[in-house]
Amino acid sequence: MTTNNNKINADLLKERAKCTFNPKELTHFLDGSEQKTLERKEREKFFLDDPELKSKVPMEYLSHKEKYEENIRKACVIFRKVQELQNEGKAGMENYREILGGQLGSAILPDGNPLTLHYVMFIPTLLGQGTIEQQTEWINKAWNCHIVGTYAQTELGHGTFIRGLETTAVYDPSTEEFILNSPTLTSYKWWPGGLGHSANHAIVVAQLYTQGKCHGIHPFIVELRDKETHMPLKGIIIGEIGCKLGMNGTNNGYLGFKNVRVPRMHMLMKNSQVHPDGTYVKSPSSKLTYGTMVFVRVVLVADATSYMKKAVTIAVRYSAVRHQSQIKTSDPEPQIIDFVTQQYKLFPLIASVFAFHFSANWLWEVYNEVTSELEAGKLRNLPELHAVACCLKAVCTADAALGVEQCRLSCGGHGYMTSSNLPGTYGLVTAMCTYEGENTVLLLQTARFLIKSWQNKEETIHLDTVKYLVQTEDLPFTKSVNWIISAMKQVTARKVELAAKHIDERVKSGKAPEDAWNETSVELVSAADAHGRAFLLQTYASTVESITNVSPQLKTVLIQLQELYSVNTALRYTGDLLRFTSCKGKDIEVLQSWLEQLLNLIRPNAVGIVDGFDVSDEVLSSALGAYDGNVYERLFEEASKSPLNSEPVNKSFHQYLKPFLKSNL
Ligand SMILES: CCCCCCCCCC/C=C\CCCCCCC/C=C/C(=O)SCCNC(=O)CCNC(=O)[C@H](O)C(C)(C)COP(=O)(O)OP(=O)(O)OC[C@H]1O[C@@H](n2cnc3c(N)ncnc32)[C@H](O)[C@@H]1OP(=O)(O)O
Numbered sequence: 001m002t003t004n005n006n007k008i009n010a011d012l013l014k015e016r017a018k019c020t021f022n023p024k025e026l027t028h029f030l031d032g033s034e035q036k037t038l039e040r041k042e043r044e045k046f047f048l049d050d051p052e053l054k055s056k057v058p059m060e061y062l063s064h065k066e067k068y069e070e071n072i073r074k075a076c077v078i079f080r081k082v083q084e085l086q087n088e089g090k091a092g093m094e095n096y097r098e099i100l101g102g103q104l105g106s107a108i109l110p111d112g113n114p115l116t117l118h119y120v121m122f123i124p125t126l127l128g129q130g131t132i133e134q135q136t137e138w139i140n141k142a143w144n145c146h147i148v149g150t151y152a153q154t155e156l157g158h159g160t161f162i163r164g165l166e167t168t169a170v171y172d173p174s175t176e177e178f179i180l181n182s183p184t185l186t187s188y189k190w191w192p193g194g195l196g197h198s199a200n201h202a203i204v205v206a207q208l209y210t211q212g213k214c215h216g217i218h219p220f221i222v223e224l225r226d227k228e229t230h231m232p233l234k235g236i237i238i239g240e241i242g243c244k245l246g247m248n249g250t251n252n253g254y255l256g257f258k259n260v261r262v263p264r265m266h267m268l269m270k271n272s273q274v275h276p277d278g279t280y281v282k283s284p285s286s287k288l289t290y291g292t293m294v295f296v297r298v299v300l301v302a303d304a305t306s307y308m309k310k311a312v313t314i315a316v317r318y319s320a321v322r323h324q325s326q327i328k329t330s331d332p333e334p335q336i337i338d339f340v341t342q343q344y345k346l347f348p349l350i351a352s353v354f355a356f357h358f359s360a361n362w363l364w365e366v367y368n369e370v371t372s373e374l375e376a377g378k379l380r381n382l383p384e385l386h387a388v389a390c391c392l393k394a395v396c397t398a399d400a401a402l403g404v405e406q407c408r409l410s411c412g413g414h415g416y417m418t419s420s421n422l423p424g425t426y427g428l429v430t431a432m433c434t435y436e437g438e439n440t441v442l443l444l445q446t447a448r449f450l451i452k453s454w455q456n457k458e459e460t461i462h463l464d465t466v467k468y469l470v471q472t473e474d475l476p477f478t479k480s481v482n483w484i485i486s487a488m489k490q491v492t493a494r495k496v497e498l499a500a501k502h503i504d505e506r507v508k509s510g511k512a513p514e515d516a517w518n519e520t521s522v523e524l525v526s527a528a529d530a531h532g533r534a535f536l537l538q539t540y541a542s543t544v545e546s547i548t549n550v551s552p553q554l555k556t557v558l559i560q561l562q563e564l565y566s567v568n569t570a571l572r573y574t575g576d577l578l579r580f581t582s583c584k585g586k587d588i589e590v591l592q593s594w595l596e597q598l599l600n601l602i603r604p605n606a607v608g609i610v611d612g613f614d615v616s617d618e619v620l621s622s623a624l625g626a627y628d629g630n631v632y633e634r635l636f637e638e639a640s641k642s643p644l645n646s647e648p649v650n651k652s653f654h655q656y657l658k659p660f661l662k663s664n665l
């Protein structure tokens, strides 16, 4: 998509003129500093200016096969450039976050990157689960892309219940090898990104058998394809799983094993080991095998934020440019952003970008702290990290998927165009609700922790993310963010208490604890969701309160957005507030009118705020969202790229339509 620097849409000029703060200051604040903004822009330029990373034809007009071929071509260019950055000593986490994630990554490869899993799961698993010797052997090869790997855990029959995986790895002490097999159709690996035709290695998660006993699932490094010919190795059955709702460039694959032998040292043995004679040594915690999933859930919260930034930037700019209908018959058609319902659709989404951003930062820091503790053999904080990562991943990806769809709907018919980049963005975001742990399942993991926390009150008081469960009180209503936070905590605590009570009652009435859990699971999911909301609200408030290094103008906007996020959350949970706190119908009316006041306060700054997100036109890739607001020109320009427009009459007219018309004469 080209950028027209000559002419900025008049409505956008007006919007920018009335903005009360400096959007650049917001950009630096979100990036972390002015220097970090410069680095990000330099990085974007480094990738986006490369002619090899531009497509001649829009990707959506390619066939499935062509799409893969174009994607793998670009993916190789991307990773060659990533290596260049590495060689220059610029291998920071931000490079990977952006080039693999929803910001820069999805601009270059809007249908997903077939090599993402190499960096996001293959290398992290080698690092997290391999011994020092295994890391010495594999990390360099992987890091320098001498090999390309993926993470093959999910099977046709099991994705969630990984203890039920069926792939077997049986140890043979006579040759000191594991023999991998796929004993059933449902044991075939199914889904791993890049597995179809890209990766030549995989971390394969399989049931380990040694000395006649099954020890549960463990990770193995398996070579899949010949180094030179790329042909599948003996006993490896491999292919691509076909078209999906989105992400059709990620080359997700299937994989079966027929007596595939790998050396003993191909089992990643940092946590548990198999000795040459077949003796099994248990891990200090069986859940350490699940470590890579925790890592990816943590980075997904930040990634969901990137997609939301893109989608709201598109929808807000378009809403400022688009005129439709009438508010007063005497006036010209207004900008659609002046309809309060439109503001209600979009402004809470702007606010949620900040909520996700602050919680993602918090989660990343805590993840790093707990990982260092794990390295030192201290496991105490892992359950709390797992619980909070599960619920933030679930709540933020679910909200992001709904939010992107809301943005699409808010752009009317033009939002349905591929060239708006909203349908493609939705395809990428909605997948996040399923992969790396289906969201309901993850909320139930958090609920498990909440119930335990409720039952062990003495310990819970020392756990930062849940101590409120045993400390909350029902404060009288005030029109304040503090009241909303305390009320959402109260709602969560009461939901947890009720769910614990109902499980208890069911068990007392003779139900098995597992059945009692399942019968209470609707309440449990709701409690975990409320916990996620309370966490997002609290983190938002603590972060905004602690900000001292921004101008008063920006701080005012940050507070307004925080208030909007809080009030909007409260209004989404009106039923729960009325049920679990002493607030009354008239208090809800106060919240409703506060929401309306906030929409009005944010209205003049809406374009300025999304400008402050600083998503470049190339990264946005949207006819509706570009900085200059030349929406209609861009829609036409994109339509002209349709291959159908390359000739005035398509040959099908003579072949089908004309004979049909004639036959009706
Ligand atoms: C180094 C290079 C730098 C690279 C940088 C990269 C940065 C990139 C950023 C780019 C940004 C974004 C790009 C993202 C692109 C991502 C693409 C990802 C593609 C998708 C991949 C996948 O989907 S992989 C497969 C994922 N699969 C799952 O998630 C499966 C879900 N199921 C499970 O997790 C478990 O089976 C489940 C938890 C549901 C149940 O397990 P089970 O063994 O049955 O356990 P339980 O009996 O229920 O529980 C037992 C106890 O264990 C606790 N527990 C469970 N899981 C964990 C865990 N992970 N950690 C810690 N503890 C855990 C559980 O709570 C129980 O505890 P309790 O005390 O007994 O109650």
Ligand SMILES: Cc1cc2nc3c(=O)[nH]c(=O)nc-3n(C[C@H](O)[C@H](O)[C@H](O)COP(=O)(O)OP(=O)(O)OC[C@H]3O[C@@H](n4cnc5c(N)ncnc54)[C@H](O)[C@@H]3O)c2cc1C
Pocket: 117, 151, 152, 153, 154, 157, 158, 159, 160, 161, 190, 191, 192, 193, 247, 252, 431, 434, 435, 436, 437, 438, 440, 441, 444
């Ligand atoms: C785009 C994409 C990329 C992926 N990439 C990879 C990859 O690279 N590597 C890899 O190994 N896997 C990958 N996956 C697989 C992914 O991790 C699984 O699809 C996911 O974990 C969900 O498992 P499932 O498909 O078996 O769903 P299921 O578990 O069958 O879920 C179906 C329904 O059952 C419900 N359900 C299941 N269990 C429970 C429970 N205990 N309690 C309540 N409800 C339950 C769910 O809530 C859901 O509503 C990918 C998936 C997608 C969509």
